[in-house]
Amino acid sequence: MVSILPQPLSLSVGDGVFRLDGDVAVVPESTSTAEVAELAAALLTAAAGTPVPVAAAPSAAASPIELRLDTAEGAVGSSPEAYTLTVTSDGVLATATTPAGLLHAVQTLCQLVVPASTPGATDVHVPAVVVHDAPRFAWRGLSVDIARNFFGVPELMAVIDVLSAYKLNVLHLHLTDDQGWRIESPSRPELAKLSSDSEVGGGPGGYLSLADFRALQDYAAQRFVRVVPEIDVPGHINAATHVYGELMPDGKPTDVYAGIEVGFSKLTYDLPATEPFLRDVFSDLAHATDGEYVHIGGDEVLTMEADEFARFMDLCQQIVHDAGKKVVAWQEIAHAEVRPGTVVQFWDVHKKDVRPFLEAAEKGATLLLSPGNRAYLDMKYTAEHPLGLEWAGLVELRDSYDWEPEEVIPGLRAEAIEGVEAAVWTETLTTLDDLFSMLLPRLAAVAEVAWTAADRKDWDDFRARVAAEAVRWRRDGVSYHPTPQVAW
Ligand code: ACM
Numbered sequence: 001m002v003s004i005l006p007q008p009l010s011l012s013v014g015d016g017v018f019r020l021d022g023d024v025a026v027v028p029e030s031t032s033t034a035e036v037a038e039l040a041a042a043l044l045t046a047a048a049g050t051p052v053p054v055a056a057a058p059s060a061a062a063s064p065i066e067l068r069l070d071t072a073e074g075a076v077g078s079s080p081e082a083y084t085l086t087v088t089s090d091g092v093l094a095t096a097t098t099p100a101g102l103l104h105a106v107q108t109l110c111q112l113v114v115p116a117s118t119p120g121a122t123d124v125h126v127p128a129v130v131v132h133d134a135p136r137f138a139w140r141g142l143s144v145d146i147a148r149n150f151f152g153v154p155e156l157m158a159v160i161d162v163l164s165a166y167k168l169n170v171l172h173l174h175l176t177d178d179q180g181w182r183i184e185s186p187s188r189p190e191l192a193k194l195s196s197d198s199e200v201g202g203g204p205g206g207y208l209s210l211a212d213f214r215a216l217q218d219y220a221a222q223r224f225v226r227v228v229p230e231i232d233v234p235g236h237i238n239a240a241t242h243v244y245g246e247l248m249p250d251g252k253p254t255d256v257y258a259g260i261e262v263g264f265s266k267l268t269y270d271l272p273a274t275e276p277f278l279r280d281v282f283s284d285l286a287h288a289t290d291g292e293y294v295h296i297g298g299d300e301v302l303t304m305e306a307d308e309f310a311r312f313m314d315l316c317q318q319i320v321h322d323a324g325k326k327v328v329a330w331q332e333i334a335h336a337e338v339r340p341g342t343v344v345q346f347w348d349v350h351k352k353d354v355r356p357f358l359e360a361a362e363k364g365a366t367l368l369l370s371p372g373n374r375a376y377l378d379m380k381y382t383a384e385h386p387l388g389l390e391w392a393g394l395v396e397l398r399d400s401y402d403w404e405p406e407e408v409i410p411g412l413r414a415e416a417i418e419g420v421e422a423a424v425w426t427e428t429l430t431t432l433d434d435l436f437s438m439l440l441p442r443l444a445a446v447a448e449v450a451w452t453a454a455d456r457k458d459w460d461d462f463r464a465r466v467a468a469e470a471v472r473w474r475r476d477g478v479s480y481h482p483t484p485q486v487a488w
Pocket of ligand 1: 299300330347
C-alpha cells in the first residue's frame with residue numbers, strides 16, 4: 001500500500017521502484033536548495049536505514065534525488081508550499097517554488113520508503129509515483145502549553161520534527177500562565193528568575209532563555225515551521241503577580257500556584273505598574289521572535305468587566321503593532337475592539353453565540369480554528385484514559401478527523417478562515433511520552449483536516465495510513481496511543 005499522510009491532492013502509482021541501496025544521492029540544484037538538501041539527506045538516511053548523502057557534484061550520483069526550485073508561476077500550483085514529486089526507477093525529482101515546498105516533497109518521499117525489512121521487500125526502495133500536492137490552509141499549527149508543565153528545547157525540537165513530518169507549519173508556544181513564566185524577558189529578568197521554578201503538582205519547572213528560544217526558532221526555521229509565542233494576559237497571570245506586588249490592588253505579591261483551576265488571576269488596568277509591565281514583556285517578546293505574530297492570550301478572564309477587558313485588548317494590540325508585529329488572541333477578544341489583521345483563535349465550542357466572530361471577520365480579522373472538542377489534544381480519548389482532561393469532551397481519533405472547518409462557525413466566509421491549529425495543554429502531562437501519547441495519532445488527524453482538500457478525506461483510508469505511520473513511530477521510539485479505532 002502506498003501511504004501518504006496527510007493525503008495529497010493527487011497520487012498516481014507507476015511501474016517499478018527506485019532503489020535506495022545503490023549509488024543514491026540528494027542533488028541540490030543550486031545554493032538556494034543546499035540547506036534543504038542537507039536536511040533531506042538526514043531524513044532519507046533515517047527513513048531508509050542506509051546512507052543517503054548529498055551529492056558532491058550534480059552529476060555524481062547514478063541514482064539522483066534532485067531538488068529543483070521552479071519559480072515559474074503556476075508550475076506546481078498556486079500555494080508557495082505546493083510541490084510535485086516524481087519517482088521513477090532512474091531517479092527522483094522534487095519541484096516546488098520554495099524550499100518549504102521541497103521539504104514537503106522530501107517528507108512525502110520519506111513516507112514512501114519501503115524498508116528492506118518489510119515482508120516481501122528484498123531491498124529498500126520507493127515505489128514509482130507522481131504526487132501533485134498543495135495545502136488547503138496556509139496556517140496549520142499546534143499550540144503547546146509549556147507553562148503548566150515545562151517542556152524545554154530537546155522536547156520541543158522533537159515536537160517540531162513531528163510537525164514537519166505531517167506538513168504542519170506553526171508551533172504556537174503558550175509561554176506563561178498561573179503556574180510559571182517560561183521565557184526570559186530582558187527588561188524584566190525577575191519573571192523567569194522568580195517564577196519559573198514551579199509547575200503543576202510542584203515539579204521543578206524551567207524556562208527558555210533567549211539563547212534557547214534562538215536555537216528553537218532556528219531549528220523550526222530549517223523545517224519551515226514558524227514559532228508564534230504567547231504571553232497570556234490579562235488573566236492566567238499569577239506567575240507575574242507572584243513577582244510584582246505592584247500589579248495587585250493590595251500591593252502584595254501572590255503565592256506560587258501549582259494547581260489546575262483557571263480564571264482566578266488578573267491584572268488591573270488602572271494600576272500605575274500595569275501598562276509599563278505590558279509594554280516591557282510584549283516588546284521583549286516581539287523583539288525575540290523572528291515571526292510576524294505575537295499572541296496576547298485574552299482567554300478566561302472570568303471576573304473582569306467587559307469595559308476593562310476591552311481596554312486591555314486595545315492596549316496590547318497597540319503595543320504589538322508598535323513593535324511591528326501582528327496580533328493573535330484567543331476568541332474572547334471578539335468581545336472587544338478587534339483590529340483588522342488580528343487573528344482570532346476560536347476554541348470554546350460551548351459558546352453558542354457566533355455573532356462576535358462574524359463581526360470581527362467583517363472588520364478584517366481572520367479566524368484560526370481550534371475547536372476544543374476536535375483539536376484539543378489534551379482531552380481524554382475515552383472516559384477511562386489515564387491522562388488528560390475532559391471539560392471540552394472526549395476526543396477519540398475519529399473526532400479529531402471527522403470535522404469540517406467551514407462548519408465550525410456557521411455563517412463565516414471561507415476566506416476569513418486563517419487555518420487550523422491543534423492545542424495540547426499540559427496540566428496532566430509531565431513527560432515527553434505523556435505528551436506524544438496525547439498528540440499521536442490525533443495530531444495526524446488534525447494535520448489532514450488542515451492540509452487535505454475536503455473531498456480527498458476518507459476515514460477508513462486515513463485509519464489504514466495511520467497504521468502505516470505507526471511503523472515509523474515504533475522505529476523512532478515515539479509514544480502514541482493505540483486507540484482501538486485503528487487496526488495496528
Ligand atoms: C483556552 O483553552 N483557555 C484557550
